[in-house]
Amino acid sequence: MAESWTERRTIPINETRQAASSRDVRATQRRSVDRVCGQVMAGLAGGAVLLVAAIVIALLARAWPIVCAQPLEELLLGRTWRPLQGAFGFWPFIVGTLWVTTLAMVIAVPLCMLCAIYLAEYAPSVMQRAVRPLVDLLAxxxxxxxxxxxxxxxxxxxxxxxxxxxxxxxxxxxxxxxxANPSGYGVLASGIVLAVMVFPIIVSVMEEVLRSVPDGLREATLALGVTRWIMVRQVLLRRVRPGIVAAVVLGFSRAFGETMAVLMVVG
Known part of the structure; x- marks a missing residue:
């Protein structure tokens, strides 16, 4: 009788020990996988930083003879661009880029904000499902x-x-x-093209930011008897102001770095 009781007691203890041992093995494997994945991601992040540093070093190495031959002020403020003759004036490129980008943002930001407000707060679900793929397609x-x-x-x-x-x-x-320029090519055409190009980026980010506001805040504001537009203008836009600034900065970065479309229409 005692032997049978001992056998019945020993079997669960052995099973418990085996289960605990298997759990320890699995936990050790998970920690090893996590450690390896962390090292791989750290290596990729470090590679990206090294790539940027390599680009900067390569540009400095190639441009250093020009910087030594001409003062930096002359390079940045010079108006003559004749590389074969040693004249590297960047001022027209700097002014043209800022001019076109600023015009594009002046055109795009108000339209994008109104479009994002309409899609997030006013548009019916059918309209939203139809417009969102088109905005993504433009991007x-x-x-x-x-x-x-x-x-x-x-x-x-x-x-x-x-x-x-x-x-x-x-x-x-x-x-x-x-x-002086009746051809149609110029800053206006470039600004409109850039405004269309940054439109999907700004609209997508602004719409997602507006949708992140809790519905309870909307309902509490509307319960005070105000109109939906006052709710959007006085409550939602103030709440999501950092997100709107981020959307504008993303659009500005896209417009500031664009070259091909601008070269085709600027003349």
Missing amino acids: GIPSVVYGLWGVMTLVPLIREHVGPWIDRRVGHVPFFSTA
Whole structure:
């Protein structure tokens, strides 16, 4: 009788020890996998940092003879670009980039904000499901396609309609006069093309930021008897102001680094 009781007691103890041992083995394997994955991700992150450092070092090494030959002030503020003659004036490129990018953001930011507000707060679900894939599709179109659209559609429109209309209304102001460049190519065409290019990025980020606001905040505001537009303007936009700034910065970065489409329509 005692032997049978001892056997019955020993079997569960052995099973418990085996289960604990298998759990320890699995835990050790998981820790090893986590350690290896962490080391791999750290290596990839370090590789990205080293890649940026290598690019900077390569650019400095190639540009160092020019920096030594000409003062930095002359390089940044020079207006003559003749590389074969040793003249490297970056001022026209700097001013042109800032001008086109600023115009693009002035056009894009108000339209993108209104579109994001409509999609997040006013549009029915059918409209949302139809518009979101189109916005994502715009983000995936190559820049050369936007450039071709600008050359084939936007430039003739500016040359034949927009430019003459601006000349009749405010042509006496030198900044708006198109007499010196009636071809349609220029800063206006480039700014509109860049505004269209950054449109999907800014709209997507702003819409997601607006949707992150809790519904309870909307319901509490509407319960006070205010209109939906006052709720959006006074509550939601103040709540998501950092996200809106981030969306504008992302769009500005995309527009600031674009070259192909701008070269095709700037003239």
